[in-house]
Amino acid sequence: MNLCTYFVADSEGDESIFPQAGSMHSSSSNEFQEIYYRCVVTFFTSLRVFSENQNLYFFSNHIPDRLSDGFKFRDYLVSIGVNVIELEFTKRLPIKQAHFGNVFYVLDVLEYCRDNNISPIIACDNDCLALSDISELTNSVLENTILAYGMPLRGDKELNGLTQADCKDIVSTVFSQARDQELKFYGGEFYAFGSNALNRVVDCFLPIFAKNREFCRKGERYFKTEEQLLSSVFHCIDLQVNDVSGVVQRLYNSSLGNSEMVSKVKLAHLLQKKNTGLKKLYQFIKDGIMSINSTPKAWDDCLYRHIIPEAQELPLIKINHKDLGPESxxxxxxxxxxxxxxxxxxxxxxxxxxxxxxxxxxxxxxxxxxxxxxxxxxxxxxxxxxxxxxxxxxxxxxxxxxxxxxxxxxxxxxxxxxxxxxxxxxxxxxxxxxxxxxxxxxxxxxxxxxxxxxxxxxx
CATH class of the missing domain: 2.60.120.260 (Galactose-binding domain-like)
Incomplete structure (x- = not known):
């Protein structure tokens, strides 16, 4: 099985806002980008702890030799068997986006994998972490398989400003006959494709993205994120998409104390931990406290003691409703x-x-x-x-x-x-x-x- 993650290092003038990085720095700054490079280290290390046999790939338009703390970033990835591939970001929208301006890079990655026979492929956000053996996921990826993280949004609920109906309208301008089935939203942190499924998906998203650029340039309604576009692609092609939510899970700080839920998760998306728990885990790896040679039990102990502890006690401030009458x-x-x-x-x-x-x-x-x-x-x-x-x-x-x-x-x-x-x-x-x-x-x-x-x- 092939697994990958990716990162775009924005240049000056191409910056946008990524609120969950918890950083006041510009996305073109070294300080901002090293938040994600640290996550790349923790992601691949976690995969290697639980599997020696997966083919690992890191894609980026810029891969530093060292981080500012002296850590030999490129050498470390190579030493644990990661294939390091510099790949240009070609699928940026023509108008600068205020938020999440480089999320369509995953399309470049998937197209590269299709063209270079890197399939089946699992593609994850780099702030994901393997919590245990992920063979349940890798063994599920067959020739025509698509696995994705289902979003519990229905009806008129929006995902980054578009409803399911909006997305169907956009793709209908490319493919004149829309499917009758409901379009479902899938999150952007995890995708898995069998070989045939990858071919079908790439063949479908290339004309859709070309049209999307045109819509963006004209100021018309368009896909702003990879979640919207790929959810629409999945709707267009006649292949079943299997929802992996539960095995793959977004773990917010508020849900980390739910030990029953966390115990079922194989691959966690720790999107609020980039600058806290994952930064601490990176430091443990840098200092040699944790490594790919750590036992699964030692890894598990480290995660649950230091990286994903229960959410902190929140301040409780009572509202004084005395004599206020009707609700404000x-x-x-x-x-x-x-x-x-x-x-x-x-x-x-x-x-x-x-x-x-x-x-x-x-x-x-x-x-x-x-x-x-x-x-x-x-x-x-x-x-x-x-x-x-x-x-x-x-x-x-x-x-x-x-x-x-x-x-x-x-x-x-x-x-x-x-x-x-x-x-x-x-x-x-x-x-x-x-x-x-x-x-x-x-x-x-x-x-x-x-x-x-x-x-x-x-x-």
């Missing part, structure tokens, strides 16, 4: 992927729920207490791992929704985006009816929870 109301400048903005008022909140607007100029959320109240304090729980999104965060209060008083401004506050919970608090002792949270710049407003400690005035 929330309105927002926009809603991303139909997410309910009221979830940020839920006392039983979790790390998988958050208020989320679209990427826009000065997005806002307005909370109406329905009466002028004494407000003692306001607390906002930032979305974990995404502190850079709130760099220009402002909290304001008003009695008439016209004249506003700023009570919190994150400007010039250096807050480390280290994967821990950030709580921003404003002590007020003021009277107001409205609380507004906004950004003073372009971006998406994105936080888990707001707590307004208020009591209605009595006359």
């Amino acid at each position: 109301l929330v309105s927002v400048s926009s809603i991303y992927q139909n997410m309910d903005p009221n979830c940020c008022l839920d006392e039983n909140w979790t790390l998988t729920n958050f208020l989320h607007t679209n990427d826009e100029v000065e997005p806002w959320a307005l909370f109406d207490l329905q009466n002028v109240c004494f407000i003692d304090s306001v607390h906002l729980v930032d979305r974990i791992g995404f502190a850079e999104r709130s760099n220009s965060l402002i909290i304001e209060i008003s009695s008439d929704a016209t004249n506003w008083e700023v009570v919190f401004n994150r400007k010039d506050q250096a807050i480390e985006n280290d994967g821990r919970v950030k709580v921003y608090s404003a002590k007020l002792d003021s009277e107001a009816r409205f609380v507004r949270v906004r950004l003073a710049a372009r971006g998406c407003l994105n936080f888990h929870k707001i707590v307004i400690d208020a009591v209605q005035k009595t006359h």
